[in-house]
Amino acid sequence: MMPVRQDLHAPDPRPAAGLNDRAFRRADAFILHNLGRTFTLADIASAACVSRFHFARQFRQRTGCSPMAYVMRLRLERAKEMLARGDQRIADTAAALGFYDQSHFTRTFRRATGVSPRAFSRQHHHAGTTGAVRTLAPPQPSYAHAHP
Numbered sequence: 001m002m003p004v005r006q007d008l009h010a011p012d013p014r015p016a017a018g019l020n021d022r023a024f025r026r027a028d029a030f031i032l033h034n035l036g037r038t039f040t041l042a043d044i045a046s047a048a049c050v051s052r053f054h055f056a057r058q059f060r061q062r063t064g065c066s067p068m069a070y071v072m073r074l075r076l077e078r079a080k081e082m083l084a085r086g087d088q089r090i091a092d093t094a095a096a097l098g099f100y101d102q103s104h105f106t107r108t109f110r111r112a113t114g115v116s117p118r119a120f121s122r123q124h125h126h127a128g129t130t131g132a133v134r135t136l137a138p139p140q141p142s143y144a145h146a147h148p
Contacts, residue, residue: 018062019055023048027059031071035078036098041067076112079105083117086125090117 019027030039030047044067045055059067075097082093094105109117 019048019050019058023050023055023058024062027055027067031074035071035075036096038098044071072108072112075099076109079109079117080113080120080124083121084124086121090121093117 027044027048030044034043041056042052045052048055050058056067059070063070065073079093079097082088082096083090088096090105091102094102097105099105099108106117109120113120115123
């Protein structure tokens with residue numbers, strides 16, 4: 001007779017397998033190399049030398065997100081870098097990162113960041129950052145000329 005687990009909501013004491021380092025590095029290299037192209041889950045799994053079914057499950061165990069969500073996150077991070085440089089049109093950024101068109105890119109970018117690509121570019125091109133909006137502290141009074 002099989003023992004019954006008393007608490008079905010308790011975490012399983014066995015460690016999650018997840019995708020091994022070698023397979024993850026292969027998948028990550030494939031994704032980064034092809035970021036501006038259209039590819040499928042099967043393409044990434046093939047690059048990692050893992051079946052599509054096992055790849056999707058193990059990738060999620062390792063990263064906490066699906067492979068395609070990971071791809072989108074990388075595309076949006078690259079978009080932030082490109083927009084912060086401010087050296088190309090938004091439509092060109094969208095095309096370079098594999099978005100269907102500028103409208104699709106704008107909707108996706110706004111949903112992820114809360115601002116449009118144009119607003120992000122304006123804020124960060126002048127601030128010279130790719131992360132959060134830079135806020136400057138108010139100037140502190142100078143006491144160099146104060147008399148004791």
